[in-house]
Amino acid sequence: MRRYVLTFLYIGGGVSALVLVLFFVGVFEPMTEWLRSKWVSQGLLVEDEMVRMKWIEGLVIISLAAGVSWCVIDVTNPSQKVLVIFCSVLLVLGFSPTLALHGVLFDPFSSLAAVALSAAASFVFAGTEKGMRKRVLETLIGRRVSHRTFNELLEADEPPDFGGVSREVTVVTCRLFNHEELQAKLKPSDLVKMSNLFLRSVSTFLTGRGAYLDESGPELVRGYFGMLKPSESHAFHACRAALELRSRLKNLSKECETRWFQGLTYGVGISSGPMTIGVYGADEHFFFSGIGAETDYSRRLSHANDRYGSDLLIGPHTYHLVKSEFEVRPMEMFFDPAANLMTEIYQLLATKEAFGEVERERRDLFWQGVIFLREERFEEALDHLSRARNPAGEDAPLDFFIERAQSGVADKGVEGEAEAPGKHARLINLM
Numbered sequence: 001m002r003r004y005v006l007t008f009l010y011i012g013g014g015v016s017a018l019v020l021v022l023f024f025v026g027v028f029e030p031m032t033e034w035l036r037s038k039w040v041s042q043g044l045l046v047e048d049e050m051v052r053m054k055w056i057e058g059l060v061i062i063s064l065a066a067g068v069s070w071c072v073i074d075v076t077n078p079s080q081k082v083l084v085i086f087c088s089v090l091l092v093l094g095f096s097p098t099l100a101l102h103g104v105l106f107d108p109f110s111s112l113a114a115v116a117l118s119a120a121a122s123f124v125f126a127g128t129e130k131g132m133r134k135r136v137l138e139t140l141i142g143r144r145v146s147h148r149t150f151n152e153l154l155e156a157d158e159p160p161d162f163g164g165v166s167r168e169v170t171v172v173t174c175r176l177f178n179h180e181e182l183q184a185k186l187k188p189s190d191l192v193k194m195s196n197l198f199l200r201s202v203s204t205f206l207t208g209r210g211a212y213l214d215e216s217g218p219e220l221v222r223g224y225f226g227m228l229k230p231s232e233s234h235a236f237h238a239c240r241a242a243l244e245l246r247s248r249l250k251n252l253s254k255e256c257e258t259r260w261f262q263g264l265t266y267g268v269g270i271s272s273g274p275m276t277i278g279v280y281g282a283d284e285h286f287f288f289s290g291i292g293a294e295t296d297y298s299r300r301l302s303h304a305n306d307r308y309g310s311d312l313l314i315g316p317h318t319y320h321l322v323k324s325e326f327e328v329r330p331m332e333m334f335f336d337p338a339a340n341l342m343t344e345i346y347q348l349l350a351t352k353e354a355f356g357e358v359e360r361e362r363r364d365l366f367w368q369g370v371i372f373l374r375e376e377r378f379e380e381a382l383d384h385l386s387r388a389r390n391p392a393g394e395d396a397p398l399d400f401f402i403e404r405a406q407s408g409v410a411d412k413g414v415e416g417e418a419e420a421p422g423k424h425a426r427l428i429n430l431m
Contacts, residue, residue: 007125008073012066015118019061023054023110032107035096044100052105060095064088065114072122076135081123088115133159140279140288144213145228153228160228162288164278169227169290170238170318171271171298172211174202174245175220177306178265190260195219198264201252202245209241214289222298227277227290235272235321239348242268242312243326249311267305270348271298271315301345304331309396312348319346327355329363330370331397347397362388370401378408 022028039045071084092111099106125131137153140162145153153160176182176198182191195218202221203213211223225241226234245268253264275292294315301313308331319328328346335342349355349363369384382405389398 007130008066008070011069011073011118011121011125012062015065015069015114015121016062019065019110019114019117020058022113023058023061023107028107028109028113031109032105035107035109036105039097039100039105044097045105046103049103050105051103057107057110060092060111061114064092064111065118068115068118069122072119073126073131074134076138081126085115085119129159136162140286141212141228144207144288146207146210149207149210149228156229161277162279164276166274166276167226167230167290168234168272168274169277169292169294170225170234171222171269171294172206172225172238172242172245173220173222173269173298173302174206174249174266175299175302176218176264176266177303179219182262185262186260194256194260194262197256198252201248205245205248206241209244210237211241212288214295220299220302222295224275224290227275235270235318236325238270238272239314239318239322239326240351242270242348243350246311265306266311267302268312269298269301269304269315270312270318271301272318272321273297273315304345308332308347308400310347314346314348316343316345319344324352326351327360327363329366329397333374362390366398366401369405373401373405373408376408378405381405382409 036045036047036050040047068085068088072081075081075084089112092108092115095111096106096108134154137150137160141150141153179195182194186194199216199218199221203216203223206221206223207213211225212227213221213223214227215222225231225238231237249264249266249268253266257263271294273292273294275290275294277288277290279286279288280291281287297315301315305311305313310331313331314322314328327349329349331345331347333342333344349359355363365384365388369381369388372378372381372384382402385398385402385405389395
C-alpha cells in the first residue's frame, strides 16, 4: 500500500496545509462571526462565557482532510465514497451547535472546506489508472490471490494486462479420488465439512505460495503460477509448492481420519506451457483465466496418480524446466497420435538438496528397471525394481511396476500396451 499511503499523505497533507493557512489568515472569520451571533441569538451560546479553541479546530481540519482522502482513495465502491463524505459533513455540522451548548465556539466552515477539497482531489486521483487499479483488481481477481500478491499487483509500476497476452505458466491441479466413496460412507453434513476443509486448506496454501486460484470445488482445486505477471521461475515455484503441499495433504488426511474416520485419496498434476491469458465473458458474467492445453493436461496428470498410486506427477515440459533443481523418477511414456509425439511423465520426489545418496541410488535402480521394462527385459527389470524397494516404507508406484515386470516374466503381457505404437507407450487419451 506504499503508493496509496503516499498519495493519501500528499492529498491530506496538501489540503490540510492550504486550509490551515486560510484559517489562520482569517479567511473564515467573517462566516464564523456570523455563526457566533446566530448561536447567541438562539441562546445556544452565552457571549460573556464563550471560549475559542483554535488548536482543536486545526486538529479537526487535519483529521478530516486525511481521513476523507484515505477513504475516497481506498474504498472502491462509489456509493460508499459518497457516504463517507456525507457522514463527514454531518459530523462537522453537528460539532458547532454541540460545542456551543458547552460554551465553545467552533468554526465549521474551515473543516467543511477541508472535506470538500480533500474529496475533490481524491476523486480526481481515483479516476486515474493507479486510482482505479484496486477496484479493477478486486472485480477481476478478488480473493483468488493472497493479500501479499494483491498488494504487489497494486504497487507495481505497470498494471496487469487483462486485455489478452500469451504467457508461459505452470498449472497445478489437486483432486480427490475417493469422493464417491466418502459420499457413501459419510453423512451429508460431514461430507460437506470434509470437502470444505480440503478446499480451504489447498486453495489457501496455493494462493499463499503465489498462485492464482483459477478453479476450486469439492473435488478439485487448480492454481496457476506465473499467470499474473511474467516469471522465469514459475515451474520452480509450482514444484516447490507441490512438495510442501504433499506434507499438508498427508496431515490433512490424518485430521480427517481423526474427525470422520475416513482419509483422503488425492493426486497432484503439474504441467507447464503457453496459455492465452485475459478476461473472458460478457456483461456481469466475466472472469480472469487462461486458455491452453496445459489446463486439461494437468487435470489428466492429477488423475493419473490414481493409476500408479503416486501423489505428484509432472509433465515433460515442466521436467525440462526444473530438472536441475528437483529429483524425479519416470512413470510411463505416452503417444499423442494427433501430434505424432511421444512424451514421458515423471513423479516429483524432492529438491536436490533434500535428496540423500541412498534415495538417489534407489531412484537410479528404479529408473533402470523402468527402462528394462520398456525393452521387455522383464527379469532384469524385476531385479532392479526389487532392489529399489525401501524397507522402511510403502512405495505404491514401485509396486505398480514390479507387478508389471512379474506379469512380463509370466508372459501375461500388460493390459493396454498394444493400443499404442510400441509396447512401451500408451495412448495419451488413456492417461
